[in-house]
Amino acid sequence: MYLSRKSFALDSDAPGAGMTEKRKVFEMALSTADATFQNLDSSEISLTDVSHYFDSDPTSLVQGLRKDGKMPDAYIADTTTANAQARELITIIISYLIVWTPSETVRLDARTKLLNPKWYEGMLSSGYEGVQEIENRLTNTVGWSATSGQADNWVYEEANSTFIKDEEMLKRLINTNPNSFRKLVQTFLEANGWGYWETSEDNIEKLRQLYSEVEDKIEGIDP
Numbered sequence: 001m002y003l004s005r006k007s008f009a010l011d012s013d014a015p016g017a018g019m020t021e022k023r024k025v026f027e028m029a030l031s032t033a034d035a036t037f038q039n040l041d042s043s044e045i046s047l048t049d050v051s052h053y054f055d056s057d058p059t060s061l062v063q064g065l066r067k068d069g070k071m072p073d074a075y076i077a078d079t080t081t082a083n084a085q086a087r088e089l090i091t092i093i094i095s096y097l098i099v100w101t102p103s104e105t106v107r108l109d110a111r112t113k114l115l116n117p118k119w120y121e122g123m124l125s126s127g128y129e130g131v132q133e134i135e136n137r138l139t140n141t142v143g144w145s146a147t148s149g150q151a152d153n154w155v156y157e158e159a160n161s162t163f164i165k166d167e168e169m170l171k172r173l174i175n176t177n178p179n180s181f182r183k184l185v186q187t188f189l190e191a192n193g194w195g196y197w198e199t200s201e202d203n204i205e206k207l208r209q210l211y212s213e214v215e216d217k218i219e220g221i222d223p
Contacts, residue, residue, distance in 0.1 A: 002058055003027065030058065031065040035073040036148075046109050059102075059148035074102050074148050102150035106141060110155045113137060115162060124172065131177035134163065135184040142187055145196035156197035160188060164207065174214060182214045 007023040036059045063071045113119045114137050123130035138159060145151040163169055163184065173181045188207050191197040 002061055027065055030062050031067065033062045033066075033072050035075060036062060037075050037077065039077050046105065046113075059150075071148075074150065076102055076105050078105075102144060102148060103152065106144050106151050106155065109137075110141070110158070114141070114155070115158050120162070124176070128177045128180075131173050131184075132180040134173075135180045135187065138184060138187050142191050142194075142196060145191065146194070149196075151196065153198055156188070156191055157199060160199065160203055160207075164188070164203075164210070170210075174217065178214050178218050182211065182218065185211045185214065 003023055003026065007021050007026040008019040009022045009025070010019055011022075059072060059074045063069060066072070114134070120130075120134055123133045141151050141155060141159075163173060173184070185207050188197070189204070189211065192199060192204055
């Protein structure tokens with residue numbers, strides 16, 4: 001998808017013809033890249049808030065195109081600290097830039113949102129949609145594991161402890177939105193199955209059991 005959407009360019013040999021697909025040229029350019037780069041320009045929407053950021057991350061793609069198979073470095077430019085005046089002048093903006101790696105930003109997102117009681121309790125106060133937001137954030141975290149391996153194992157482990165091992169929290173999630181809870185459990189299992197999350201067999205077995213139980217609940221099957 002990344003290549004099919006981003007391989008278009010103007011051709012100097014065909015002025016006025018508009019943009020045409022130049023996939024081979026784009027692939028050749030990507031195969032020489034040593035680093036990937038994205039801008040983060042809003043403190044309201046970060047890397048794990050939406051799928052756009054990891055959908056647009058070419059890190060693993062570049063690795064596959066490089067002849068040496070080397071994973072390129074990946075960086076996120078955090079411009080959210082630049083003030084309004086600085087945003088008007090690019091020379092000033094540069095002095096305000098904070099450059100993070102995606103893994104550092106995913107860790108920050110996990111600590112301030114997904115694993116932060118103030119955040120997830122705030123989400124749950126809205127009821128049904130709140131459980132969906134928690135599930136979406138975990139899914140987007142897995143997205144970063146898939147595209148560039150940028151989510152640490154402890155993020156999944158702590159999320160499992162927060163939303164699965166805590167029996168009171170577990171009941172709240174199931175009763176509030178069983179469909180999103182099922183997707184949450186499925187995402188944990190997929191993260192483990194794809195090798196993004198290493199955990200105990202007890203944790204995996206509990207997740208499998210919960211998936212079966214919530215399926216029955218959704219289908220209206222009595223235990």
